[in-house]
Amino acid sequence: MSFTLANMVTFEEEIKKSRFQAIAAAVENEQQVKNFLEEHKDLSTTHQCWAWKIGHQVRFNDDGEPSGTAGRPILATIEGNELTNVIVLVNRWYGGIKLGTGGLVRAYGGCAGQCLVLAEKIELIEKKEVQFSCLFNEWAIIQYELVQQQIEYQESYIDTGVVIQARLQVHQIEPLRLKLQDVSRGRELLKVIETQENDT
Structure with missing residues (x-):
């Protein structure tokens, strides 16, 4: 610990x-x-x-x-x-x-x-970066979830919807993954971005 x-x-x-x-x-x-x-x-x-x-x-x-x-x-x-x-x-x-x-x-x-x-x-609670997308009409539900869980995030808008990058505690990843699958009916996947430990 x-x-x-x-x-x-x-x-x-x-x-x-x-x-x-x-x-x-x-x-x-x-x-x-x-x-x-x-x-x-x-x-x-x-x-x-x-x-x-x-x-x-x-x-x-x-x-x-x-x-x-x-x-x-x-x-x-x-x-x-x-x-x-x-x-x-x-x-x-x-x-x-x-x-x-x-x-x-x-x-x-x-x-x-x-x-x-x-x-x-x-x-110290480990945090990880994740990335996922959703459609415009799904964004309000996902955004509400992020705010409720006090998750830091940045969204960018593209033609097909919204791309979100978020930083969340490890134990929050699975519930968010399930929520995203539920809202998008299994269409969208949550990707965990593995950060490289660079030893400069």
């Missing part, structure tokens, strides 16, 4: 005159990671170290700290909390006292860990 964060959370502490600030948030894809890092860019910091995990993909960055002393310990706290689809950024404002490699590992990992302790964790 995997968990993610219900909302963004921050934690600050001072360690030997250096100020550390951790910011943790839920992310669903690399674009959201980029947006998060862009939003939290802070030129006043000495280092902005981070780690994220989305599914089986992980990345981390030491941002000038000695290799392995910042990003990896942050990632270890994410994995230690059984979290995924999460990014943790730890900002450091250097206070003039060197912490040494062991001290840095403890500071970055500890600050990230304290931040995640404060976070409300929610069970």
